[in-house]
Amino acid sequence: MRLYKTKGKFSWLLALGTLIILGFTHDADPAFVHPVESQNKPNIIMIFIDDMGWSDLSSFGNTDVKTPNIDKLAAEGLSFDQFYVNAPICSPSRVAMMTGTYPQRWNVTSFLSNRNDNAQRGMVNWLDPAAPILAKDLKQAGYATGHFGKWHMGGQRDVDEAPKITEYGFDESLTNFEGMGPKLLPLTKDATGKVGRIWEDAQRLGGPYTWMQRSEITTGFIDAAMNFMQRSKKESKPFFVNIWPDDVHSPFWPPFEEYGLAKADGKRALYLAVLEAMDKQFGKLFDYIHNDDELLKNTLIIFCSDNGPEDGAGRSAGLKGYKGHLYEGGIRSSLIVWGPGFIDQDAVGTRNSTNYFSAIDLKPSILKFIGLDTEANAMVDGENILPTLLGKTSQSRQSSIFWARPPDRKNFKDFDKPLPDLAVRDGDFKLLCDFDGKRPELYDLTSDPAENNNLAKRYPNKVKQMSKRATEWYHDIRP
Numbered sequence: 001m002r003l004y005k006t007k008g009k010f011s012w013l014l015a016l017g018t019l020i021i022l023g024f025t026h027d028a029d030p031a032f033v034h035p036v037e038s039q040n041k042p043n044i045i046m047i048f049i050d051d052m053g054w055s056d057l058s059s060f061g062n063t064d065v066k067t068p069n070i071d072k073l074a075a076e077g078l079s080f081d082q083f084y085v086n087a088p089i090c091s092p093s094r095v096a097m098m099t100g101t102y103p104q105r106w107n108v109t110s111f112l113s114n115r116n117d118n119a120q121r122g123m124v125n126w127l128d129p130a131a132p133i134l135a136k137d138l139k140q141a142g143y144a145t146g147h148f149g150k151w152h153m154g155g156q157r158d159v160d161e162a163p164k165i166t167e168y169g170f171d172e173s174l175t176n177f178e179g180m181g182p183k184l185l186p187l188t189k190d191a192t193g194k195v196g197r198i199w200e201d202a203q204r205l206g207g208p209y210t211w212m213q214r215s216e217i218t219t220g221f222i223d224a225a226m227n228f229m230q231r232s233k234k235e236s237k238p239f240f241v242n243i244w245p246d247d248v249h250s251p252f253w254p255p256f257e258e259y260g261l262a263k264a265d266g267k268r269a270l271y272l273a274v275l276e277a278m279d280k281q282f283g284k285l286f287d288y289i290h291n292d293d294e295l296l297k298n299t300l301i302i303f304c305s306d307n308g309p310e311d312g313a314g315r316s317a318g319l320k321g322y323k324g325h326l327y328e329g330g331i332r333s334s335l336i337v338w339g340p341g342f343i344d345q346d347a348v349g350t351r352n353s354t355n356y357f358s359a360i361d362l363k364p365s366i367l368k369f370i371g372l373d374t375e376a377n378a379m380v381d382g383e384n385i386l387p388t389l390l391g392k393t394s395q396s397r398q399s400s401i402f403w404a405r406p407p408d409r410k411n412f413k414d415f416d417k418p419l420p421d422l423a424v425r426d427g428d429f430k431l432l433c434d435f436d437g438k439r440p441e442l443y444d445l446t447s448d449p450a451e452n453n454n455l456a457k458r459y460p461n462k463v464k465q466m467s468k469r470a471t472e473w474y475h476d477i478r479p
Contacts, residue, residue: 041142041238041370043299048097050090050150050249051323052305053314056275060334061317065272069283073303077338078347078391082356085307088323088330089406091152093306099131100363100382104477106131110406114157121407126154126162132379134363135169138240141372144232146172148221149244151179160205174224176246177202186214188253191262198251215255218245218281226288247278250310271313300339302362320451324409326423326432327451331403337389347391356425357385357397365389401425402473424470429462435474437467
């Protein structure tokens with residue numbers, strides 16, 4: 001399988017998601033950051049929210065709800081407006097985040113489901129454990145590695161023989177109903193106080209498992225992550241921790257005692273209540289980091305969402321499209337990078353609205369940050385953008401970013417025509433087209449981020465060039 005590289009220039013940004021990073025080097029003098037010495041490697045926390053819209057945080061413009069704990073993270077860190085995930089749906093987006101490669105390389109192109117649905121869509125049942133998972137590199141570098149929260153890269157529905165999460169380079173894991181290994185499974189409580197269960201069949205995937213209220217499960221994951229961090233500290237080991245909650249993915253079950261909401265209040269109201277409750281739960285983690293001087297100075301957090309919002313729940317501030325779409329609303333994520341010991345002081349509390357890059361760029365950036373270089377022969381599609389992540393330079397990804405539509409997302413109720421199959425961002429321009437290059441849509445994202453003004457007829461040569469590159473990428477990238 002050969003790697004595919006492009007020559008296009010880029011100029012965009014970051015968005016939603018959480019991650020903690022800690023040390024890095026770069027060739028350019030103005031942005032040079034010395035790698036952390038081996039005895040003082042930085043701790044890394046990645047927070048990956050599920051189905052949160054680009055503008056759903058109050059720090060990103062949401063006036064319908066307050067998210068003060070995450071907003072504080074943004075006020076003390078650096079936010080990015082033009083950060084992209086590499087798929088508009090969960091499983092492939094997670095694969096891209098963890099491997100630094102396009103998920104099409106691993107034939108994970110939509111959400112993983114039961115084996116029959118996966119086969120009908122031409123997909124595997126789980127991510128190949130041989131994939132270049134970031135946790136493996138960090139574990140080899142002496143890190144304690146833990147995953148807490150949604151996995152959804154194998155082990156769901158009737159797929160009960162998938163590898164355990166610990167087979168992907170993690171020392172410890174605690175997941176939900178879409179992963180193999182110890183689990184927290186969700187209970188519900190309605191207006192009458194009646195308790196129910198969601199996804200009860202998840203018990204067939206094996207234990208140990210604990211049932212707890214869905215509105216509190218993020219606290220369960222955070223408590224487990226904090227215990228893991230504390231043990232790592234006692235062992236004098238740096239830690240890499242994923243905290244991947246699924247609160248704001250439907251079905252929405254906020255704490256009834258606090259909000260008193262029911263289904264009749266509507267999807268948006270339930271979603272906002274769950275979002276607010278999630279923020280409160282994250283306050284516990286952020287206080288823990290803040291109140292430990294050692295962690296405060298030597299931890300980097302990167303926070304973002306895995307894809308755009310579900311229609312009718314989250315929002316993306318006028319951007320076109322939702323979860324499952326290649327339009328901006330489906331692939332742009334609000335990104336926050338926090339790390340008082342690492343972010344340039346002039347960048348603290350600012351919002352980068354100029355530069356763009358994507359989730360596949362995070363892995364090579366993190367490796368460089370802790371003093372490791374990506375091997376020349378390694379499978380990687382991402383680029384090192386660490387100086388931009390830390391606010392030391394203003395530079396976008398240099399190569400184009402490509403996307404392919406999930407195989408089960410060709411049509412959508414709010415669109416009067418089939419959705420495009422491919423997309424490519426190259427500099428200020430983004431092109432969408434079908435697998436054969438037809439039905440092109442071309443947008444200048446600097447002046448038209450809402451993708452309302454199709455410029456395809458005005459720039460036929462650009463359309464020809466970009467559609468050719470998109471179709472060649474898709475042909476080349478598949479296994």
